[in-house]
Amino acid sequence: MRPTKPGVVTVTLNAAIDQTLECPGFTAGEVNRVVAETRTPGGKGINVAAFLAGGTRPVTAAGFLGADSAPLFEALFHERGIHDRCLRLPGSSRVNIKVVDRTSSAVTDLNLPGLSIPEEALDALTTTLDALAEENGCFVLSGSVPAGVPATLYAMLTERLRAKGARVAVDTSGEPLRHAITAKPDFVKPNARELEALVGRPLKNAGEVARAARDLHASGIGLVVVSLGAEGALFVSGDGAWRALPPPVEVASTVGAGDALVAGVLASRLEGHDLETCARRSTAFAAGKLAKVGPVPPAPERVAELLCAVRMHPLGTG
Template sequence: MSDSAQTVVTVTLNPAIDQTASIPNFTAGAVNRVESASTEPGGKGVNVASFLADLGHASLATGLLGSDNAEPFQTLFERKGIADRFVRVPGATRVNVKIVDPARDEVTDVNFPGLDAGQAVYEELLTRIEALSHEHRWFVCAGSVPRGLPAGVYRELLEQLRGADARIVLDTSGAPLREAIAAAPFAIKPNIEELQELVGRTLDGEAAILGAARDLLAQGVGCVVVSMGERGAYFVEPGDCLHAQARAPRVLSTVGAGDAMVAGWVAGRLRGLDPQGCARLATACSVGTLGQPGLKLPPQQELERIGEGVAVRAVA
């Protein structure tokens, strides 16, 4: 298979810059001194591309990026060897400011509005992704949809790529997920809350969760991965139904566990692993990132060790 067929295209429509400032005894209405600060570019598709790079897989990141503050993303892409094919949009990518107060153990969030994508941007995005589908096969579309784009944007993308030999993995929620189901994505990875919202009912216990996943297979979804935090995840596809779980050795940050799971699952498929192998690698990546500061996977050896500790069982 050619290199470009192995390169994963990640689509992030609504990226964000996370700015964290540590301020002991933060006080509203006063001058506050920042003790330490960090700026992290993120967004679910960007995170998946970053985890794929850690796994040694090539990726290409597209989506919408504000031209006013693209630098942190460009730095990340250069550092990780991720090809940057984002459509630049006038204005700034949304910034989420987190004020961490270590003295009172409190976090204050200040979320700036994001881009407002208009029709011209939408059309440019569709054209860009269509062009990428001539050379690439694997697409991961992840995250929410910004203002100005229709909730059916993922469905539209799926329909647009239907003629191509594309494999589209979708990790989103709410209306964009519901609409996209009709266009039969290759795989989806809702967490349990997102799955309950999608099917409109509470899913108590294994039988109810598997029933909901199988209904989605009947509607044409290729594989349903249902993640449940510390309770592990189900991997359901025609002919295979697995549960995988591992104990987290330590939890430094739960941010991006779902994105690491998506990256690990796609990497497993690219490596030609069987469903058990994909579930094991996906789980190892998700658990591995919990023990790392920020959006990182542990070193290869540690990842393998975590993988050996993943309990994978077939479920009826």
């Protein structure tokens, strides 16, 4: 996955402000005391851009932002050196509330609906991405699809961008994922539940998950990565198949861990690393992010420390 054009563009249709509430002993239906609160710009593509920024390749964020909440995102783009090609729409981006209970290591998500996207805004987005494809060789289409957007959009964009010679990664779920895989993106990253929904059956263990990932790869998708939370991730490509298990780490927030994995995979593959190295490096990067709240990459020395502790297991051909 080494495009000839150096830039990476992330596309976020449903950007969000992630409000994280630290609430020890959180109990539904009871009065709970919040001991700390943070607000960070988010949305899956925004997070991937933030994790990739500062590397060797220019990073651009595209998609939609609510004009009223745009300053929070603009501050992140300025701080990280991310090129801003997001389209502004009237209103505010959605808020996702994350209730973190460190006593039980549990995170409760309350995700609000996003902006409604008019048809003319979708046309403007397509025009923007066509222009960006002239100078950028890798596109990341990630996150949920808001109201007014057809579930086929990621599939259409994948076909359009690949026809222009770009490499395309997709990280979404449900019907948008089902349609997207028909367009054969270069890389997809479902989690285990999303993969179950895609194949229409329970996947009872890692072996069944691996077989489903292999089937997805055999359908024409170059790299399939299935995130398994604390149990690591499975990586399947033409180079083989691996399971990577991260070491135990302190968890401040799991929000954005999957996006850190996507960013780690892309950075490693774009640098030309083989699948085993890619799996080890991206797993260490995602594990390091867990100690941070918001789209904050772990320090390089912390990633190097975790790299040695990632356990790698080759998967057979069955």
